[in-house]
Structures are given as C-alpha cells and as structure tokens.
Amino acid sequence: MTEEHDAGGGTRERLVGPGLDATQAFAVCGDALTNTKLDGAERLAQIMEAQGLLMAAAGPGHPVRFEDLLDRLSGEMAGSLEGLMPGWASPPGLDALRFLDKDGFTTEDAFDYRYEVVQVIRAARKVGRLRGRVTLSDLQGEYKQETVYASLKGNYYHVHRENLVRHPAVTIEDLRKLRLPPPALDFFEDIPTYMTHQGYWFRCPACAWPMKITVEGQGGTARGSVQCLYPWHAETGASYIFTPVRGQIPELDQAVEVRTPSALHRALYTGAVPGVPQALPVAGYKALARDVWRYTTVPGLPEVRLYEVLAERLADSGVQVKLWPDNDVYDLQVTRGQGRGQEVLFTVDFKDYRWSNQLVGKLRADGGDKGRAGWIVVPDHRASQIPQLTDECRRHGMRAATATDFLERVVRTVREGGAGE
Numbered sequence: 342m343t344e345e346h347d348a349g350g351g352t353r354e355r356l357v358g359p360g361l362d363a364t365q366a367f368a369v370c371g372d373a374l375t376n377t378k379l380d381g382a383e384r385l386a387q388i389m390e391a392q393g394l395l396m397a398a399a400g401p402g403h404p405v406r407f408e409d410l411l412d413r414l415s416g417e418m419a420g421s422l423e424g425l426m427p428g429w430a431s432p433p434g435l436d437a438l439r440f441l442d443k444d445g446f447t448t449e450d451a452f453d454y455r456y457e458v459v460q461v462i463r464a465a466r467k468v469g470r471l472r473g474r475v476t477l478s479d480l481q482g483e484y485k486q487e488t489v490y491a492s493l494k495g496n497y498y499h500v501h502r503e504n505l506v507r508h509p510a511v512t513i514e515d516l517r518k519l520r521l522p523p524p525a526l527d528f529f530e531d532i533p534t535y536m537t538h539q540g541y542w543f544r545c546p547a548c549a550w551p552m553k554i555t556v557e558g559q560g561g562t563a564r565g566s567v568q569c570l571y572p573w574h575a576e577t578g579a580s581y582i583f584t585p586v587r588g589q590i591p592e593l594d595q596a597v598e599v600r601t602p603s604a605l606h607r608a609l610y611t612g613a614v615p616g617v618p619q620a621l622p623v624a625g626y627k628a629l630a631r632d633v634w635r636y637t638t639v640p641g642l643p644e645v646r647l648y649e650v651l652a653e654r655l656a657d658s659g660v661q662v663k664l665w666p667d668n669d670v671y672d673l674q675v676t677r678g679q680g681r682g683q684e685v686l687f688t689v690d691f692k693d694y695r696w697s698n699q700l701v702g703k704l705r706a707d708g709g710d711k712g713r714a715g716w717i718v719v720p721d722h723r724a725s726q727i728p729q730l731t732d733e734c735r736r737h738g739m740r741a742a743t744a745t746d747f748l749e750r751v752v753r754t755v756r757e758g759g760a761g762e
C-alpha cells in the first residue's frame with residue numbers, strides 16, 4: 342500500500358500506487374499525437390485534457406504549464422515526468438519510465454503499465470476491496486480481455502482464439518477465410534501509419550504483427566529502423582535498419598544478432614527466428630489493434646506452444662491436456678482418467694506481465710476469488726519474476742514456474758504416476 346496526497350492536502354490510501362493518472366495523461370497525449378483520425382483542434386483538446394489529468398494528479402500548489410507539457414511530447418525529454426510533476430506522482434520504482442518515445446508514440450512500458458494497473462483495480466473491485474478514488478470513468482474505454490474472449494464464444498472458441506494468436510495481420514481475403522465471429526472482425530484495423538513506410542510494412546519474425554518503423558534524418562543521411570514493439574521479440578532479433586530511398590521498396594538489414602535458445606529452452610522458444618522480413622504492401626492488409634495483439638497474440642504464442650509440446654510428450658500416457666478449458670477458468674488443464682473418476686493434476690493461469698509488482702498486486706486482490714489455478718506460469722524470458730511470484734503464490738496455496746520448468750515438472754510427475762499439484 343502506498344500513501345498519496347489528495348487535493349485537500351491530506352493523505353489517502355490507495356490499492357495501486359500513484360502514477361495511473363500520469364500514465365493515463367500520457368496515454369491521452371500519445372493518442373493525440375499518433376491517432377491519424379484526429380484533426381488539429383481535436384488533438385489540441387486532447388492534450389489539454391491530459392494537462393487537466395496531470396494537474397489533478399499533482400494537486401494544488403503544483404501547476405503543470407501547457408508549454409511545459411508540450412515540451413515533453415517529442416524529442417529527448419518525451420514522456421518524462423522529471424521536473425514536470427512532483428516526485429511522489431511518479432510511479433514508484435519507475436523513475437526512468439518513459440511514457441512516450443521520441444515520435445510521441447506510447448512506449449511498450451507505459452502501455453503495459455497502464456493495462457496491468459487496471460487489472461489490479463478490476464480484481465480489487467470484483468472482490469469489493471477497492472478503496473481510494475479510482476472512479477468508473479478511469480476504467481471506461483479501457484481494453485477488456487473479457488470482451489475479446491466473449492466475442493469468440495461458441496463451438497469454435499478455441500479455433501478463433503488460436504487464429505487471433507497465429508494470424509494477427511492478414512490479407513482481407515484471408516481474414517474472410519478465418520470465419521471469425523462478426524464482433525471479432527472489429528479487432529482488425531488498417532496497418533497503422535507508424536508501422537508503414539512509403540506504402541509498405543514488415544512482419545515481426547516472432548509474432549507476425551507489423552513492426553514499428555522510425556525514420557530519422559533527411560535526404561541522403563536518412564536512416565530507417567524497424568522493431569517489434571514487444572521488447573523481447575526485438576531483443577531476440579526482430580530489429581532491423583534500412584536506408585530510405587524515395588520510390589524504392591525498403592530492404593532491411595539485421596540490426597542485432599539473432600539469438601539462439603539453449604537446448605533446455607528450445608522446445609518452447611517463441612522468439613525471433615533468422616531470416617530478414619520482406620516488405621509487404623499496406624493495401625489489402627488488416628492487423629489486430631495494439632491491445633488485442635499485446636494481450637491475446639503475444640502471451641498466446643508461448644501458451645499455445647506449451648500446450649502443443651505437453652500434449653505431444655504426454656501422448657499415450659493416459660493423461661489429457663486441455664487449452665483454455667471450461668470458459669477460461671484456466672488457461673491450461675492436465676487431467677488423468679475420464680468421467681467421475683477423473684483426477685485433475687495441474688491447472689494453470691498463464692501470465693505475461695511486464696511489471697511483477699502488478700501481478701503480485703493482482704494475485705493479492707484476487708485473494709478471495711474462487712476458481713483460481715494451482716499454478717502461475719510465466720514465459721521463460723520472465724524467469725527473473727519467479728522468486729517474487731513464488732513468495733506471493735505460497736500465501737494463496739499456489740505455485741509459480743517458468744513455462745519450461747513447468748513442462749519438465751508435469752512430464753516427470755506423469756511418468757512417475759504422481760498426484761500433480
């Protein structure tokens with residue numbers, strides 16, 4: 342719990358730390374700067390709204406000047422709160438968090454921070470533990486994972502959800518062939534302009550979604566860079582450079598060495614693969630909206646892989662593996678036997694949180710919630726979160742593991758005829 346100053350000069354307890362207001366404010370700014378559907382007046386109105394949010398967060402006695410905010414919308418100080426807001430208004434432990442990049446585009450860190458804070462608030466509200474002044478309007482317009490899943494419900498739920506994981510950017514013709522339920526078609530949009538260059542775009546070799554394209558400099562000295570927005574994809578190889586030439590289809594060069602997984606992690610590896618992506622035309626393609634990509638496609642890749650490898654290794658063992666069983670109570674379930682004698686060995690909630698503090702906050706808020714899984718499983722590249730998650734999970738009678746550690750454990754348990762969780 343943290344304390345926060347309020348407008349009356351006192352203090353108040355909040356379930357989530359301060360910082361959501363600032364995060365929201367910069368999200369509003371980021372949208373104002375990069376949303377091509379807005380005209381100049383709407384952009385200005387949105388930035389003024391963000392100024393209001395920052396002023397409310399800072400409280401009286403700390404005015405946030407409009408021109409100071411404008412200074413933070415692009416360039417070297419873009420998205421930084423330093424000197425703009427009182428120190429306590431920055432998200433705790435996140436002093437270096439940048440809300441916007443040099444192009445005024447919401448950073449992946451800020452995008453995840455906002456989403457994960459909202460998950461904590463939602464969990465707390467669900468079990469009636471919400472205190473403080475987070476109002477309904479803070480949550481309105483927020484992306485809801487449940488809305489995505491609800492739009493896919495029906496006999497082909499698994500097929501549809503897997504299609505959102507495997508095909509986050511498709512031609513209009515292929516989108517039709519996927520036969521997604523009509524509400525789910527709304528998640529697909531034109532390729533966003535910040536991911537295009539002279540009418541072309543590139544797929545990330547890990548997730549197949551469009552990569553962000555940045556061009557710096559002018560004329561002969563101009564340099565282009567192309568990166569997946571999901572940092573781990575970029576780190577494992579989805580990072581390229583090119584020389585922009587007017588009227589020419591851009592050709593990429595690898596900017597970082599493509600990483601190869603260790604033997605232990607190879608089976609579940611979902612990072613970038615070697616090979617330089619080719620330019621694709623913007624016309625005729627549609628891509629998932631950023632939030633659906635980030636919270637359905639990205640975590641879905643290691644989730645589906647874990648399911649496939651488990652099912653393969655446990656074939657003929659008399660044990661069944663189910664992905665997304667029973668209306669999403671769990672992400673994964675491992676059972677032995679059939680009918681009344683069926684024994685549940687493992688239940689898994691798969692979590693890809695950027696900030697483990699938020700995941701701990703959510704587990705804590707979920708405390709009284711029924712139907713929780715026995716295991717929290719994180720992607721292998723989040724292994725550093727395991728000690729903290731293990732401590733928290735223990736309090737709730739749960740356990741935490743990376744995908745590979747969980748896989749090894751399940752296979753060993755089944756081979757030894759053990760009882761699971």
Ligand SMILES: [Zn+2]
Binds near residue numbers: 546550570571575
């Ligand atoms: Zn990617």
